[in-house]
Amino acid sequence: MSDATTHLLLPYILAAQAQKHVTHNEALRVLDGLVQLSVLDRDLTVPPGSPADGDRYIVASGGTGDWAGWDLNVALWTDGTWLRLPPRTGWRAWIEDEDLLLVYDGAGWIGTTPDALQNMALLGVGTTADAANPFSARLNAALWTAKTxxxxxxxxxxxxxxxxxxxxxxxxxxxxxxxxxxxxxxxxxxxxxxxxxxxxxxxxxxxxxxxxxxxxxQPQLPRFKAWTNYDNYVGVETWTKIGLNNTEYNDQGAFDAGTNLFTAPVDGTYLFGATLLYKVNSSTTARMRARLVLNGLSEIRGSFGEVSGDHVSEATALWLQTMVRLSAGDTVELQGDFRVADGYFAADATSLWGVKIG
Known part of the structure; x- marks a missing residue:
């Protein structure tokens, strides 16, 4: 019959043994050192100078002094001496200075984190995962980087x-x-x-x-096309805002057919174009001209156009196109004018369009 237990090597009290309390106390010391095993350090090869009773260490490879030959063993300071506790496969130890749990695999102390995590139902990082969010993470930064x-x-x-x-x-x-x-x-x-x-x-x-x-x-891109369904009369030498009371399309509602104004919803670069068709009033000698005006005050550079010479009613047309930088809230309107003789800007074929391009 063995005189020690199989796994922890605790000494048995033998029959007819004298001073049985000595054997019993030795077994208690081993139990006290091994149960809920937690060691202070695993990197020392030399015993510390002033250990406290109950201090435990895993001896690093190359142990010297009282730890000579104790590599990877658990060293327990108890009753004024070092007690060697040889590890067995499956022992677990908490490393206090690293906040790390290790297990002895028969050859060394290894981490308890598995090499692969497969088919896990829930995983929470810094928080609790649930059925709705099987993977949940609560953190301030995350990094994915390529394997070089x-x-x-x-x-x-x-x-x-x-x-x-x-x-x-x-x-x-x-x-x-x-x-x-x-x-x-x-x-x-x-x-x-x-x-x-x-x-x-x-x-x-x-x-x-x-x-x-x-x-x-870009479904919400500011863009519109407005046109008039009535003839706009304009006098001689009178810049007049063209009434454009219909829209063919008007994303974001940026063009107001009631005020005949396009209002920029956001800062950006916009492209505008206009078509104006001449309709005679009393004389085809009219000189048709048009422009785009910013905020009702200033002509937008590059938007002015004029057609000279005798016009053909409902055949002579003028086209304008320009690009302009607008701030949110800026308005753009189409104005027309006649020199020499008055006339009309014809219904259905007189229009203004615009789109944000940048």
Whole structure:
């Protein structure tokens, strides 16, 4: 019969043994040292000079002095002496100065984090994951970096997201206070979309890219085309705002058919164009001219045009086109004038259009 236990090597009290308390106390010391094993350090080869009773260490390779030959063993200071506790496979030890849990695998102390994590149902980093968010992370920064060629990688990095069918959603949700403010991805189709929201329920597409041909659409881009359905009479030498009381399209409602003004919703560079068709009043000798005016005050440089010579009623036309930098709130209007004789700017064929281009 062995005189010690199989796993922890605790000494048995033998039959007819004298001073049984000595053996019993020795077993208690070993138990006290091993149960809930936590060591101060695992990097020392020399015993510390003034250990406290109960201090424990894992002896580093190359132990000397009282620890000579104790490499990777647990050293326990108890009752004024060092007690050697040889580790067995499966022992676990908390390393206090590293906040690290290790396990003895029969050859050395190794980390308890597995080499691979597979088929985990929940994973929370700094927070608790749940069924709705099986992977959850609460942190201030995250880094993805490519494995370099020197490390055996390719130097590339791809982050792949996949959805089951075209009609499903796939994307990033950007929130403030858990209220969605922007969506980026493939929503309800395979077209790439960027949409924004003021409240998490109403969304506006700012950018759509057709995956079939790469054509880019900006549904909320300020753009309009306005036209008149009546003849605008203009006197001689009288710059007059043309009444454009209809819109063919008017994204963002930037053109007001009531005031005949385009108002820039945001700062940017805008492209404008206009077509004006002459209609005779009393004489075809009229000199038709037109311009675009900023904020009702100044002519936009490059927008002025004039047609001289005798006109043909409802056949002579004038075209304007120019580009201008606007600030949010700036207005643009179309003005017409006649020299020599008065006339009309004809219905249906007199129009103004504009679009933000940058």
């Amino acid at each position: 060629v020197a490390e055996g990688g390719t130097g590339d990095l791809f982050y792949t997201m996949n959805k089951e069918a075209a009609g499903d959603d796939l994307g990033l949700t950007l929130q403030t206070g858990f209220v969605t403010k922007a969506l980026v991805g493939l929503f309800g189709s395979d077209r790439f979309r960027l949409a924004v929201s003021p409240d998490g329920s109403s969304f506006f597409d700012g950018l759509i890219v057709d995956n079939a041909n790469g054509i880019v659409d």
